[in-house]
Amino acid sequence: MSVLTKIFKRAGEMCKQAAAVMKLTLVLSCMCCAASIVMLILSNGPGYSYDTYMVAIELSKLPQALLLVGVLGSAVVEDVRGN
Numbered sequence: 001m002s003v004l005t006k007i008f009k010r011a012g013e014m015c016k017q018a019a020a021v022m023k024l025t026l027v028l029s030c031m032c033c034a035a036s037i038v039m040l041i042l043s044n045g046p047g048y049s050y051d052t053y054m055v056a057i058e059l060s061k062l063p064q065a066l067l068l069v070g071v072l073g074s075a076v077v078e079d080v081r082g083n
Helices: 003-012 016-042 050-082
Strands: none
């Protein structure tokens, strides 16, 4: 059984609250990535500065931390729900 199949099977067995935490975290991470890409594209235009570029770079690093917090939160919800 492949690793992805195991991951999707486990994700399907989560309770609704834990799945909602993961879904919202994933959506927020995708939005951060999209905003970062837009800011990187626009940072070369007129009226934008080095600060805009640096915000875009930091915004591109944020989704990793968000997903980590989402996974931990989802695991906590699963653990509390199981008791």
